[in-house]
Amino acid sequence: MGYVDWEFAKSTGRTLVPAGPVVSPAQARAEVEAIRAAARAARQPVAETARMHTPADAPDALVVDRATWITVNADSMSALLDPAVDAIVGKRGVTPGATAQAIGGKVTGAEAGALLAFMASKVLGQYDIAPGGTPALLLVAPNLVATARELGVDAADFRAWVCMHEETHRVQFTANPWLRDHLVTQARRLAVDLAPDSERIQEIVSRVTERLPEVFSEGGTGITELFATPEQREQLARVTAVMSLLEGHADVVMDDVGPAHIPTVADIRSRFTDRRRGSGAPDRLLRRLLGLEAKMRQYRDGAAFVRGVQEQVGVDGFNAVWTSPETLPLPQEIADPAAWVRRVHA
Template identity: 65%
Template structure:
């Protein structure tokens, strides 16, 4: 298959552009990595007890990584998700692009992907990488934890454990619910394929970009995707967003429910971290809007409200009916109307 995005160049570009991490000596870095690994193991039992979900014994342990490693892993996952969509779009063309032009284009798109990954690599504290064509893994980004705990002026051990609780919940979601990973991969690939414009709609999409750009800069919608999305695609994206809201909100609820017993300063951490999620300077806020990170913040809020409301109504076991099948996941309307989900699933 032709290489429509030079993912190797994306990794190289990302590694060159990645911001330097916090100033940490070699011995201190080794100590930090060891503590994060230990805290990630400690998070397993409290998360299982609180969520009533248990990861299988063969589920891989967390990996503590630096920013360039995170970029490399995510470039591979993006390639596995997007390359099939790019191939499908190419097959709809009347004729293939001129060879030299395609080579230059591949480098340009690779550079753009690398720049985006470099920016995000300094923001992400942890992530469960679903690895569409590889081995899933829980990633904990050590320099970002250190940078954030210093920025927030919170107790390092408490903050690191708090983050581990959130990310362990994601590991449990994707390993204790066998069908979830393939469902998310299929949904993301389907959406990516639908978002690829063909030759007949390119002009229409450019006109749409001019109309929607003020909305994106204003923080509405799903970031850059909002520039070219159709009403039908918006509906499909809403379904994917509802699932992501569920996953992120559930992880936030579990981490905060476990927190009071295991993280003495959890209230201070939550208060300061919530404020941090709003973004720092004007440039940072603009980039967050363009990349859809503002929409992700709404996912945390909507998802957490959904989880708490449902659990208050039908308990944790009643809420866990959400993991029964793709049909029991909340719809876009239900994620903001939890009682509608309870009526549909529990009668």
């Protein structure tokens, strides 16, 4: 029995996730085929725009429902976090008994399942880097249908636009194989370092209680940063900078590809951006608590960084960012693209 019961997380997530939009079996089959075709069609335009290529033998995208997305991501979370949890327990030198592990595994499994259920109704697509497994490009069919309807945009153009973004993520990792291992290593290290020692628990509770209003405020501090040490905040900032790069680059590529292949791309971008801003108060609060508001800033800040670098050194000059861990942007460089250019292209 692990410290997180991932099978219970899967069953909890599948039980809690809302049903998708109502479609007939024929409509569902047609949608799946249309998404697959859009994903295949995205490969060449993305490669030409990003000037990087996914290997020719890369498998087709997987078109999944919400329950399958939960299963895949639970497996990836397990592969990513279980070694970190083992390291945390080993560092503390105290191993919980079998009963405590079983109960704790159910509790943490339920929490993970609830998080996965919330995310499964939001995510449009994902390049799953699958630590310890086989990476895959996932596209969540019911969410593509529901979001296109909600936005009132052309469904075919919206499919193509989302596929451009997710294909960019795939090319980031497949054209630069070192990046996957680097990101997994950094995420595991951060998970271990952020786990508090027992003597710090009371201090953390007091600090979070005192500064909790910051979490609820617009643009507020993420809850993790409330208890992280300065060294941990620096490490978290470095990982966040990489995530900003990945998300911002995907947004830039999807929009640059758009005009030649997606007639209504400007309308889609405008409505999609308004949707990000316009969620209701409970949804915004939950997003803040889960760190998803910070993810929205990653899209914006990362795209500004990519644009800023490309304006100075072009796409090929920007692509030096993928050379090694040392050429990834530092946290302060995300807001100052010229500083990255000076450091890398000096």
